[in-house]
Amino acid sequence: MTYIAKPKIDLPGQKRNELGLTERDYEGAMSTLCAGCGHDSITAALIQALWEMSVAPHQLVKMSGIGCSSKTPAYFVHGAHGFNSVHGRMPSVATGAMAANRDLICVGISGDGDSLSIGFGQFGHVIRRNLNMLYMIENNGVYGLTKGQFSASADPGSTAKKGEANEMQNINTVATAISMGATFVARSFSGDREQLIPLIKAAIAHPGCAILDVFSPCVTFNDHVGSTKSYAYVREHLHRANGADLIMPAEEISVEYREGETLPVEMHDGSMILLKKVDAEYDPTSRPAALGYLEKQRLAGYVVTGLLFVDDSLPEMHAISKTAHAPLKDLAFEDLSPGGEALVELQKGLK
């Protein structure tokens, strides 16, 4: 925590995005997390990604539950909408917001505790619903906010700060998400911004529920020897399956890529994710391949990062529910509330 605010200083030669905003315009309140927390690093990546994508602040809605991770939305884009909900209930509140205004860009931030323990049910169902959002899990293997108890993502055998080992099996976020039918699953590391930022952008561009699991070391309770979520451990065992580049619809694809090394994944809006393959045998468009690959690397002692699975063809919530094409706020009052007679008419058809 820091007491003086990061000052705003207008320097010569500051860059501006399409909206004329500087990167600093995408900042939020001063972080109250511990100095060095991975979550803050992810916040910085979000700021950069949203600025580069020229997301209009009023188009953005930031959602979260409870935890240090869930405090993140306060620290970026102060001009956006947001809701800091109850523990593990971020997906429901996000669903409500997006149901009402489908044009919003929804960024939900959760933690491994928030999503894999109390909110595990909500996590599964928002995936099934394929709600159009970026669902970010800032994964540190502990309940940071309540002082470092093991979370469900803690690896068996890893130790807590005072030395006791975790004896329970862990929930593998990405494998769980893929097997539950998620349409976009990626994993990254707070300390690998080069990979993380394009993944954030791709996840936002993805028309459905994009799960982004990001290792985010808790410097205070889980950065010791014996932890498998420390800066040092993650760096040592990281295996980058691929790196991604998001090419926006209007942009020309200028990157040269060789067959077999780069995999273009086209998105419905005409944008394209260019996957730079590191591991040639890995195919992120196949569910069995993805799950098999993850398991194989886990046995070899590696944590795989990159875009692990993507399927752009599955319908998102509004398409499944056949809802109105416009946000509710844009509908005429008569259409939104057609009155008692219309209800009677409707009920007739259901008899």
Place this chain on the structure above:
Amino acid sequence: MKRTDTSNPDYFHQVVDCQWGCPAHTDVPEYIRLIAQGRFTDAYMVNRESNVFPGILGRVCDRPCEPACRRGRMDEKPVAICRLKRVAADHRGDISGRLPVAPKEKNGKKVALIGAGPASLAVANDLMPLGYDCTLFEAQSVAGGLMRYNIPAFRLPPEVLDEEIDYIVDMGVTVHYNHRIESMKGLLDEGYDAIFVGTGAPRGKELKLPGRYDSDNIFIGIDWLESVAFRHTDRIGENVLIIGVGNTAMDCCRTSLRLGARNVKVMARKPREFFKASDWELEDAEEENVEIVTNHAPKEFVIEDGRLKGMTFELMDYVIEDGRILEQQVTGEVFIPCDDVVLAIGQENSFPWIERDLGIEFNQWEEPEVDEVTFESSRPGVFFGGDSAFGPKNIIWAVEHAHQAAISIHRHCRDESLTDRLPPLLNLGSRKMGLHEWSYSNSFDPAARRKMMHVPLESRFDALGREVELGFDAQQTAQEVERCLNCDIQTVFADNLCIECDACLDICPTDCLSIVPNGEPEELVQRLKAPVLEPDQPLFVSDELKQTGRVMVKDENFCVHCGLCAERCPTAAWDMQKSLLNFPQAADYGSPIGDTPCQQRKTG
């Protein structure tokens, strides 16, 4: 790249732009903090240690520190460093107990100082506490040199001069006023152990145009200012032309207004961007309604019936590219009437009194051959400093020359090598007080530079010596000190502690920090978080970091020394530490008669 060697005092010194820019290396941010704490006397003493004349310089210093100030690079004006120096001087308490004193027992060595300008006085300041017997010869009846009789009293009141000169003379310097040295040979024969020549650059340049010697109303600027200072001249005509547009011209035009001139024009040969005068001196002159006329090259003095009528000028036109004149052309001619003309086109040194067979070599321009480090002439034991050494500069340079010359004289008198000089010393001390507490005001203050208040125009000209600048009031001072970025509170990096969490990179409000794979300098700078805008500013590169082998890079250019990187760092890999630089002076070379109560660095 290899790790930057931050143990070399130059690295952190260069980060303190003002101190780096100051010829005498005054510890500016340190004294500004002391002022902020209301410790005016301490602030004065920090100044005096380096620049000897804080009250004088707080008014009239050429202030090379201000264009250098980091604050000025951030789309703003520099900190009013000079004005704050005056605040320290104006509000200081009794310093008598803190001034250097000469020991009762002398060291037996005699030094002659010629000319009582700032250069000689500062030499005496450094040598008297070491037991030297210093004798000062001054042609005029008072001490101070050009500070006394060329810088007008409305910029520098005589009381301020008297006080700071007396601090030195009262240590027991023997002064012979009205004693012009007419022969160096004669002086050499008197058996001094060393001689310091501080006679300045006393000859104003001539403008040899038709009519120059046909009127009594054409003056050489520095001579004219001198005769005004000594009250030999107390009036001038209504219409005055000043030729030249340097700082002397500014003093001449403003002095004219105080002697009855109503219409003063400063005539410049070139466009404004080529003016030699400092911006603030031009502003002050223009505030007094002096007209500055550009692109007029003097052609001739027009004399009718033995009386000066005016001057003709050629109208100039220039082709300028990138601040350089590529072509020039005369497009016409104009006559401008006037009653008096003052020539202010420069000065040079002249030494008719130094015989040329004494082993003191002169170059083709009749300038003495002087060593730039030791200030010794080609004759051992004879030293030059101030304007006499390398031509006209300013007071602060004269002081720095004097410090160096004093070291040389001290070494010379002990038969020690002059070139064997002590290096500057660097001392770093953490400024951490507690969890989020630093012993300096680290938050960035966006306030704009405070404006110096002036005596109103209506009451400015009635007395020749009315000081125009009023000094900062308490509130202006309180605001201006907060503008200082504390560039001497350095970001010091402990490579082995960094866990590469990026916290410092993200919090830095000016994007100075980057963690990148190492590389060659030209290529590495391309990959930093923010573009390198000032390649001359220092760049810090760490060792390879232990987790990824990348390096921490800091571009010092825009660092505002807010300390946020250090606050955010979970491992205290960054710390904020005061860099105290000690630039050796004569006393640091040891005293021949044991410890003397010489100046001690009191801060840090």
